[in-house]
Amino acid sequence: MRPFTYERATSPADAAAKAASIPGARFIAGGTNLLDLMKLQIETPAHLIDVNGLGLDKIEDTPDGGLRVGALVRNTDLAADMRVRQHYGVLSRALVAGASGQLRNVATTAGNLLQRTRCPYFYDPNQPCNKRQPGSGCSAIGGVSRQLGIVGTSEACIATHPSDMAVAMRVLDATVETVRPGGAMRRIPIADLHRLPGDSPHVETTLERGELITAVTLPKPVGGAQIYHKVRDRASYAFALVSVAAIVHPDGTGRVALGGVAPKPWRVEAAEAHMKQGAKVVTAGLLADARPTDDNRFKVRLAERTLAAVLAEARG
């Protein structure tokens, strides 16, 4: 790790203002991803702003019947909250499908959204990577890409967003709340939080420099069978090859988002109009623009089959 100075923020607005004004500043919350990357000198902050003491760790009912999840709520606590288990089951299921018990005890809601890709070339400082070192090239294209993205990718980057939680939040139409460096609040639909890589894969979100996520809100419950199905190389403690988050209503309508296939949780609302016609049609819509590599072409059929399994489970 490179040396860094460290301070505890006193308020969200204070944290945002400092992060915007101090060169090389980064927020630290759980730290499970940031410290991992700092040890490899992939992240080299000069200053860490600890946001753990800001009281952003509560789950509250909202006036419109939804939930407001503080940015610092730990993954374990969010998964275990009885309101989430009863009304947002897909979110609980996605959370407990991710990482290990030790990591979920520390990892936060906002940190989970902002975690970085696990592309092996991003993690290897000896390899060119446009996300780690803009302009250096993408080693994954033409490299070992079995785990990597098939849709939403670009000529510059085929990394995936690794979160399970975010896929469930996308299918639940969550909204991200932030405070900007000037102190103003902002609400960002989760669909708009993560950017596609285009020719600047190192710019991963639409957040401004210094902008701090303070909460994620969930709209009032929509009911339905809520399922998160994750396919991975090990039965536990592995990132998704493909995951499906779905909400299926008794009349066969519903919503679906995919994980493990794209630089962000992958949902195409137009494809959901065909839910009653089954997995093949829906997946064709979801992955119409897919450009898989030879290594990860299997993910196209895997996504269809996983969705078919989910729809069968929803029918009971």
Add this chain to the structure above:
Amino acid sequence: MRHQGNADVSRRGLLLGAAASAALTATPRHGQAMPADGNMPPAPHPGPVPNMNPVMSRVSLTVNGTARTLEVDTRTTLLDALREHLRLTGTKKGCDHGQCGACTVIVDGRRINSCLTLAVMHEGGSVTTVEGLGTPAKLHPMQAAFVKHDGYQCGYCTPGQICSAVAVLEEIEAGIPSHVTASLTDAPQVTNDEMRERMSGNICRCGAYSNILEAMAEVAGQKMAGHRNGRDPA
């Protein structure tokens, strides 16, 4: 290589320097991207290491019931603070990247990877390591069960396994669901499937998993018997 003459730092610096050189000279193979004028924090790039000295900071925390105050480099992980500053070497460093679980300790009642958290983030915190669970003369029931069921071979992962195992039974008791819990709205039960899933963050290179499971099952049985008798043996 800021610290000339320090063998450890020099060797590490040399390796990292070599890595940076390789990255600089490597020919981009595919998909060159132009740096964008994004307003994100600047992406890290190879270059001269900023001439920045280590930053020291004071942290006070309770470790195994004893109040301790440490003066540490801000970079010090909780794991290194325990091992190198407090000489509590029961907690082990395996991968140092949160993948193996050998560094598992219990902080403020929860098991965590001590390698992926900074000591300075635990001001006022309470840490329990394997040394704080029991002593050779008075083993914690989980330690005794690991001995009885031969829940280890080389023993390196064992302190992390034991800390994790103690916390896993408490997590099930607290009703926290897992990936294998059948119903999200029912309380999870102490089953082999539940314990196996919840222990997946602790890797054992020797493969003592089945014996670890037997040790946990025995302690879980003792706890349930204790509850029936109105006492908690753990």
